[in-house]
Amino acid sequence: MPASPRPRVLLLFGGRSSEHSVSCVTAASVMKAIDRQKYDVIPVGITKTGQWTLVDSDPGEWTLASGRRPEVEAGASQLHLTDGEAGDEISVAKESRLISGANGEIKDLGRVDVVFPLLHGPFGEDGTLQGMLELADLPYVGAGVASSAIGMDKHYMKVVFEAAGFQIGPYAVITDKQWRRDPAAALEGANGLELPLFVKPARAGSSMGITRVDDREQLREAVEAAREHDPKVVIEQGIIGREIECGVLEGRGEQLPRASFPGEISVSNEGHTFYDFEAKYVDDSAALSCPADLPEEAQQAIRRLAVAAFDAVGAEGLARVDFFYTSEGQWVINEINTMPGFTPNSMYPQMWAKTGIEYSELIDELIALALERPLGLR
Incomplete structure (x- = not known):
């Protein structure tokens, strides 16, 4: 591929977890909204068996519009990240490049400046992919190895939050x-x-x-x-209380993380006993109220707590923090999600839109944060 002065963003989605289709839907939204005048976008899908393959950049291929859950299919060639030497394994590199191999032929697809991993669940959001990218000396959007692993495991997440002084449920x-x-x-x-x-x-x-x-x-x-x-x-x-969420966005440079207005989900379809997959992605039965109907003091409290939770796990880039607000005015932390749902209709982008950062601007900010972040230990 010809050289380009624009940053080259490897948009990575699909993956081996049960959230494969959710990841594809998220990628479709980012493909549609990302500024193609500012970035060169390389869409790469990971199949359910773990093969990396160059995929169609048409967002329509990856939505739920057809009534089916989209899935990355294996391609004729497999993709690899290298240090620019064909056939080498992933290594610490001054410049990472994407290599395509098929039928014994190797094709250099050019440099990669930053990875935007839109992967949910194990083998994508749990620190495994992040560790590989760290070894490749390659910037990426979102949390690092340890914080991704803690945020993925609801058990260890609770251990960390309790140690940090948060109230958790039994x-x-x-x-x-x-x-x-x-x-x-x-x-x-x-x-x-x-x-x-x-x-x-x-x-x-x-x-x-x-x-x-x-x-x-x-x-x-x-x-x-x-x-x-x-x-x-x-x-x-089960905790008796209102479910309130708050988005956190890393600060630039030495600045503190930023917290969105808090949001509250309501599910109108009586067929849902909680906020499940169908309510989130399929039947439009969920609605977001943002800012949530809370006293000003409570709104400020949850924003402070969300930033504190972000810092407690050492998160980077973005996270959504979920709480229960009890009738006694107590905040019980439920979980942190270090790669939250990221379609325009997902709660994290919606809360930031209400706070003043629109979807395309949010994508731009996350890429800028990834490119700004130092490589290695930090």
Whole structure:
């Protein structure tokens, strides 16, 4: 490809997790909104088996409009990041390049200046991809290795937040070995939790594999459903309170992280017992109120807490922090998402739009933050 003075952005999506299709939908939105006069965009999809392939840059190929969930298909060639020497493995490099290999032929697709990983779930949002990009000395949008791993694992996330002084809800954890060794004994850890319970895969998002349990007889089946997505399962006691979210955007240079206006989700479809995948992406039953209807003091409190949560896990770039606001005026932290849903209709971009940063501007800011960030330890 001919040399270009514009930054070359590798837009990476798809992936090996159960959130593959969500990632594709997100990529379609970014492809449509990114400033092509400012950036050269290289769309690269990762199949469900892990193959990297150059894909169609038409956003229409990756939406839910057809009624099907989009999926990256394997291409004729496989793509690799190298230091510019054909055939080399990924290595620390002064200039990373994208190499295409097919039928024994190697083609240099040019340099890569920054990666925008629109990947959700394991093998994309959990620090594994971030570690590879760190080894390649390649800037990327979003959180680093440790913060991505902490943000992905609902168990360790709670450990970190509790250590940082946040109020968290009661919960229990069931590991794969505990379940395989003695399921009945594993379930005993949830005996002290009050109904309703929410059973979740420890390392999944987009409400995949989550079950609300109102009868303890349902608990074993709910754990099995969660284990279809992750062998490690978290059981949370339901919290009585309003669900309030806040977006955080890293500050430039030495500036502090910025917090959006808080938002509140309401789900109008009575078929949803919680904010599940269908409500998020399919049937338009969810609505966002932003700023949330809260006293000014409470709004300022959640914005401070969201920034503190961002710092507690060492996040970078962006994150959405979710809280419960109880009738006693207490804030109970639920989770942090270091690569939140990022379509224009997703809560993170919507909250920033209400705060004054539109979608295309938000994309631009995230790329600028990634290019500004120093490589290596920081």
